[in-house]
Amino acid sequence: MTDPFDALRTTARAVDPDPDFAATLREQLQRAVLNGGEMPTTEAPARAAVGALTPYLAVTDARRAIDFYVEVFGATRRDDPIVMDDGRVGHAEVAIGDSVLMLAEPFPEIGNVVAPEGGAVMRVAVSDVDAAMAKGVELGAELVRPAEDGGYGKHGMIKDPYGQRWLVAQAEPSEAGETPVPHGEAGYFTFQVPEAEPAKAFYGAVLGWRFKPGFVEGGWGIEGHGLEGGLWGGPGRQVGFKVMFAVDDLESALARVTEQGGQAGEVEDMPYGLSADCTDNQGIEFWLWQQPAE
Amino acid sequence: MQRDPAFALLGLYESALPEVYGYLLSRCGNTTLAEELTSETFLGAVRACRKTGSPPVSVPWLIGVARHKLVDHWRRREREERNLRLVKQDEPEAVDPWEDEIDAIQARDTLARLGPHHRAALTLRYLDGLAVRDVAHLLDRTVHATEALLVRAKAAFRREHDQKEGSE
Numbered sequence: 001m002t003d004p005f006d007a008l009r010t011t012a013r014a015v016d017p018d019p020d021f022a023a024t025l026r027e028q029l030q031r032a033v034l035n036g037g038e039m040p041t042t043e044a045p046a047r048a049a050v051g052a053l054t055p056y057l058a059v060t061d062a063r064r065a066i067d068f069y070v071e072v073f074g075a076t077r078r079d080d081p082i083v084m085d086d087g088r089v090g091h092a093e094v095a096i097g098d099s100v101l102m103l104a105e106p107f108p109e110i111g112n113v114v115a116p117e118g119g120a121v122m123r124v125a126v127s128d129v130d131a132a133m134a135k136g137v138e139l140g141a142e143l144v145r146p147a148e149d150g151g152y153g154k155h156g157m158i159k160d161p162y163g164q165r166w167l168v169a170q171a172e173p174s175e176a177g178e179t180p181v182p183h184g185e186a187g188y189f190t191f192q193v194p195e196a197e198p199a200k201a202f203y204g205a206v207l208g209w210r211f212k213p214g215f216v217e218g219g220w221g222i223e224g225h226g227l228e229g230g231l232w233g234g235p236g237r238q239v240g241f242k243v244m245f246a247v248d249d250l251e252s253a254l255a256r257v258t259e260q261g262g263q264a265g266e267v268e269d270m271p272y273g274l275s276a277d278c279t280d281n282q283g284i285e286f287w288l289w290q291q292p293a294e
Numbered sequence: 295m296q297r298d299p300a301f302a303l304l305g306l307y308e309s310a311l312p313e314v315y316g317y318l319l320s321r322c323g324n325t326t327l328a329e330e331l332t333s334e335t336f337l338g339a340v341r342a343c344r345k346t347g348s349p350p351v352s353v354p355w356l357i358g359v360a361r362h363k364l365v366d367h368w369r370r371r372e373r374e375e376r377n378l379r380l381v382k383q384d385e386p387e388a389v390d391p392w393e394d395e396i397d398a399i400q401a402r403d404t405l406a407r408l409g410p411h412h413r414a415a416l417t418l419r420y421l422d423g424l425a426v427r428d429v430a431h432l433l434d435r436t437v438h439a440t441e442a443l444l445v446r447a448k449a450a451f452r453r454e455h456d457q458k459e460g461s462e
Binding site: 005006007008009010012013014015016017018021022025026028029030032033188228269270272292 | 298307317319329333336372419
């Protein structure tokens with residue numbers, strides 16, 4: 001019996017990628033090979049997020065400083081800088097690894113000035129301390145202290161041309177991978193609402209949530225911090241937050257659901273693990289989720 | 295002293311790059327994503343080729359690494375699109391025999407509109423021509439679950455395909 005889907009068979013044809021891309025990747029590959037192969041944290045970034053502590057620098061020239069951080073620390077730009085009426089940059093952000101760095105040009109009228117000397121030190125982890133420091137000096141930074149390993153990992157210090165001191169340190173190799181959600185904690189939610197648009201307007205205004213289009217009618221991914229979730233507008237569903245809770249063992253958890261007067265749904269094998277749609281003893285819907293064993 | 299296999303990777307880079315990029319581009323159909331996954335493939339290969347027991351570095355081995363990166367990508371997408379799971383429950387389990395010939399170009403288009411889990415299963419099984427047990431291995435599912443997924447994926451493909459035809 002022939003399968004009509006066999007017609008889809010596609011032999012991959014070699015395609016030359018963009019030469020700039022090819023050159024950049026070659027350079028990254030060389031660096032990775034020469035560095036002993038561990039992917040450093042700064043080059044395999046988790047999604048950068050505004051953490052509990054975020055440096056907010058006053059720099060003499062924000063545009064040039066950003067170029068410098070991109071070149072030397074592998075920073076990526078986040079949105080466009082906010083330019084004030086007088087041409088000064090009032091706010092700009094870059095991501096370095098998983099961290100966000102905010103900066104602005106001096107505003108003496110509110111006390112934001114570049115420290116004439118000393119001032120705070122930023123510690124930045126890079127994959128190659130020597131290369132980053134050499135690049136920094138090449139781009140006009142002052143070499144404050146050459147890199148050396150005094151027993152706490154290799155590090156050195158430069159002062160960039162825009163007034164900031166940087167403790168440049170060797171990044172620890174990181175094992176990529178997602179941390180599993182502990183048993184009993186929520187791992188995901190779907191916020192089910194009668195209509196998506198009013199909910200987006202409301203929570204966007206009240207909580208600052210941002211939304212990216214989803215892939216189902218009325219579905220929106222919620223971009224923000226904390227629990228991953230989605231908004232789903234439309235009639236016919238229980239209104240409210242439907243949470244997915246992680247469990248160590250789905251079968252036994254489902255048995256407890258039934259025992260306690262809830263309704264346990266069928267186990268489904270999803271790419272992200274096993275899950276089951278359940279209802280508690282008062283009729284509230286939730287999911288149980290067993291993550292795949294690593 | 296043993297030679298670092300990662301040097302072989304550097305030596306192979308120029309000739310392997312168009313192959314890996316071409317493979318990924320034909321599967322994901324988007325240059326930005328293909329570039330991203332190509333980077334992940336080569337940089338990930340540095341570590342992978344140093345693992346003991348890793349086969350010698352070659353283009354087919356790199357395509358295998360690329361395939362894993364593609365599956366990881368779809369898995370991430372799947373996590374982001376978990377809302378789909380509700381919709382999927384409405385899917386019929388069975389699929390009628392479908393005698394039509396599939397036009398390869400139009401099929402690519404149809405495939406691009408499917409959810410990541412369906413797209414992953416069909417791409418690995420049919421575009422790459424892998425056996426069901428290899429697809430199951432890559433997707434971390436049992437053979438049985440993979441067979442069921444393929445049936446659902448084909449049904450979804452057919453619905454999407456017919457809908458497009460109907461609208462034209």
